[in-house]
Amino acid sequence: MLNKYSLQRFYKGWQIFIKNPLGKTGVIILVVFMFMAIASFFVPLIGPMYDPMTGIDPDIRVSTGPSLTHWLGTDNVGRDLLAQLLEGAKVAFIVGLSAAFFSIVIGTLVGMVAGYTGGLFDAFLMRTADIIMVLPSLVILLILASLFGQFNIWIIVFIIAIMRWPAVSRVIRSQTLSLKHRPFIEASRVAGASHLRIIFRHIMPNVLPLAFLYMTFRVTAAILVEAALSFLGFGDPSQVSWGMMLQWVWKSGHMFQAPYWLIPPGVCISLLTLAFYMLGRAMDEVLDPRLRKEGQS
Amino acid sequence: MKKSSYILVKLVEVAFIFFVILTVLFFLFRLSPGDPISKMVDPMLTPEDMAHLIEQMGLDRPLWEQYIIYVKNFFTGNFGFSFHYGEQVSTIILDKLKWTILLFTTSTVLAAFVGVFLGKIAAWRKGSSLDNVMSISALVCYTLFIPWFALLLLWILGFKLGLFPLGGVLTPSLWVGNASLFIRILDVLHHLMLPLLTLFIINLGSYLLLMRSSMLSVLREDYIITARAKGLSEKVIRNKHAAQNAALPVITSVGLSLAFSINGGALTEQIFTWPGIGKELIFAVSNNDYPLAQACFLLIALVVLVANLIVDLLYAWLDPRITY
Numbered sequence: 001m002l003n004k005y006s007l008q009r010f011y012k013g014w015q016i017f018i019k020n021p022l023g024k025t026g027v028i029i030l031v032v033f034m035f036m037a038i039a040s041f042f043v044p045l046i047g048p049m050y051d052p053m054t055g056i057d058p059d060i061r062v063s064t065g066p067s068l069t070h071w072l073g074t075d076n077v078g079r080d081l082l083a084q085l086l087e088g089a090k091v092a093f094i095v096g097l098s099a100a101f102f103s104i105v106i107g108t109l110v111g112m113v114a115g116y117t118g119g120l121f122d123a124f125l126m127r128t129a130d131i132i133m134v135l136p137s138l139v140i141l142l143i144l145a146s147l148f149g150q151f152n153i154w155i156i157v158f159i160i161a162i163m164r165w166p167a168v169s170r171v172i173r174s175q176t177l178s179l180k181h182r183p184f185i186e187a188s189r190v191a192g193a194s195h196l197r198i199i200f201r202h203i204m205p206n207v208l209p210l211a212f213l214y215m216t217f218r219v220t221a222a223i224l225v226e227a228a229l230s231f232l233g234f235g236d237p238s239q240v241s242w243g244m245m246l247q248w249v250w251k252s253g254h255m256f257q258a259p260y261w262l263i264p265p266g267v268c269i270s271l272l273t274l275a276f277y278m279l280g281r282a283m284d285e286v287l288d289p290r291l292r293k294e295g296q297s
Numbered sequence: 298m299k300k301s302s303y304i305l306v307k308l309v310e311v312a313f314i315f316f317v318i319l320t321v322l323f324f325l326f327r328l329s330p331g332d333p334i335s336k337m338v339d340p341m342l343t344p345e346d347m348a349h350l351i352e353q354m355g356l357d358r359p360l361w362e363q364y365i366i367y368v369k370n371f372f373t374g375n376f377g378f379s380f381h382y383g384e385q386v387s388t389i390i391l392d393k394l395k396w397t398i399l400l401f402t403t404s405t406v407l408a409a410f411v412g413v414f415l416g417k418i419a420a421w422r423k424g425s426s427l428d429n430v431m432s433i434s435a436l437v438c439y440t441l442f443i444p445w446f447a448l449l450l451l452w453i454l455g456f457k458l459g460l461f462p463l464g465g466v467l468t469p470s471l472w473v474g475n476a477s478l479f480i481r482i483l484d485v486l487h488h489l490m491l492p493l494l495t496l497f498i499i500n501l502g503s504y505l506l507l508m509r510s511s512m513l514s515v516l517r518e519d520y521i522i523t524a525r526a527k528g529l530s531e532k533v534i535r536n537k538h539a540a541q542n543a544a545l546p547v548i549t550s551v552g553l554s555l556a557f558s559i560n561g562g563a564l565t566e567q568i569f570t571w572p573g574i575g576k577e578l579i580f581a582v583s584n585n586d587y588p589l590a591q592a593c594f595l596l597i598a599l600v601v602l603v604a605n606l607i608v609d610l611l612y613a614w615l616d617p618r619i620t621y
Contacts, residue, residue: 131318133553133556134553134556136556136560136563137556137560138563138564139563139578139597142563142578142579142590143322146590147325147329147336148329148330149330224440224442227442228442228560231564232579233583246444246445246448250568256452259452262445262448262452265445266446266448270441270445270446277439278436281436
């Protein structure tokens with residue numbers, strides 16, 4: 001799969017991608033957040049006071065503004081806001097990337113099987129995809145949370161993935177349909193390859209790059225849904241996420257008194273989702289030459 | 298296919314999908330921890346009332362009978378009694394529905410009109426600084442975290458500047474007294490402004506981006522070149538030939554992006570304490586008011602499906618290239 005030709009193609013795609021202003025801005029923002037996420041591993045090492053969840057400054061019992069010991073201030077029980085913000089970056093990356101990854105896996109499998117088998121089974125899978133596509137994921141997560149109690153972060157990730165595969169499967173299905181009658185597929189069928197072997201050995205390598213390009217939009221959606229769920233108080237109580245920080249500032253009644261607490265988490269959520277969205281748009285332009293401006297080839 | 302049979306097929310499809318959702322929800326309620334009686338019958342009721350309700354909802358019968366009664370109850374609008382309000386769930390929901398409809402339709406229609414208009418201009422001047430500013434602002438609007446943006450508006454416009462009330466839908470003192478109808482309408486509008494502004498800005502971004510890309514692809518069509526060759530004025534080409542055709546996909550997107558707007562609507566209602574279905578659902582979920590949560594969920598699912606049906610039909614009616 002990784003021969004010289006595909007490396008060259010990848011390099012050419014990257015050149016187009018990085019020349020695109022959206023792609024460039026997106027990459028820069030992402031790198032900043034990645035540093036934040038990495039920093040979150042080192043902050044608790046400074047002292048127990050800087051643990052995002054349990055670290056409490058013994059001198060502080062109310063929410064205070066930025067100071068030398070707490071660069072962004074503290075929340076109402078004396079926890080460091082910067083430590084929470086960095087931890088939130090880590091959680092956002094974990095949630096966004098893993099939910100997107102799982103939805104890509106499900107979407108690719110369903111799309112390949114639907115496109116390859118065709119007929120009634122195909123129709124059934126695609127109708128299911130249509131239904132799931134129009135359902136509001138936050139509302140579904142809420143009703144499930146009410147029935148099954150508080151979820152941990154991985155169950156939330158998994159439910160988001162289940163709600164988000166349909167768009168991927170549509171793309172993969174149409175790609176599979178166009179591959180199905182290519183000579184090399186016909187040849188392997190004549191040579192006696194089983195359906196499973198054709199799907200996984202011959203179709204999958206050809207649709208996988210496309211699937212991963214569609215991953216960025218899924219990341220945006222997953223981060224937003226997890227943040228909204230945490231904000232409403234149904235997130236994983238053992239994780240400090242940006243949505244959770246907003247839930248705390250709101251529920252503790254500090255939203256009108258503590259702008260240093262209210263503003264950073266929201267800016268971070270919006271910027272990170274914006275960055276992933278920009279990456280997606282830029283990748284679209286790599287894939288679809290019609291979207292490029294004249295003069296860029 | 299004829300038009301009437303197309304509509305019929307679509308209707309049957311929607312009815313079937315809704316039935317599937319209804320069934321899945323029924324089994325989810327039975328699969329979740331705890332018995333269904335504790336989920337549908339308020340533990341605070343007297344034993345006689347409890348027995349009556351269990352009988353009415355068939356909770357002591359075998360599963361398949363429960364299911365039939367459940368479906369029957371749904372079609373007769375009997376969702377049981379809310380634990381919190383102690384009232385028929387259907388009355389509560391009908392009361393909340395009007396506020397959600399008011400907020401939702403005004404924000405969607407306004408955002409769609411303004412978004413289509415601005416998107417048209419952005420695409421027409423592609424690459425100009427005006428286009429760049431509009432596209433980037435639209436991107437930012439689209440990815441804003443809704444609850445945070447709502448809190449920010451509430452803090453700045455409501456708390457700091459005191460321009461708008463901090464929540465609710467009306468000022469009680471006005472409604473108890475004998476204020477005129479005009480004053481009361483103004484009062485509701487005053488309360489509507491902040492949630493409306495939130496949803497408007499969020500939705501505006503996606504409509505603008507959609508209209509822009511749709512318009513750009515229409516502008517590459519041959520009939521635009523033909524229109525130019527005929528010597529039509531640029532304004533006529535832009536407004537009649539390009540924009541009218543480009544707006545069609547935007548209409549379909551209203552149906553597809555409905556899920557997104559419903560999520561946003563629920564969050565907005567929650568923050569501005571706007572007494573709609575979304576806030577009610579969040580309230581019911583937080584307080585384990587299962588009958589209310591179930592009814593809110595089914596109503597939202599029904600609205601989503603019907604809206605998609607309407608969009609499908611509208612699209613087929615607006616675009617003469619689509620044959621039934």
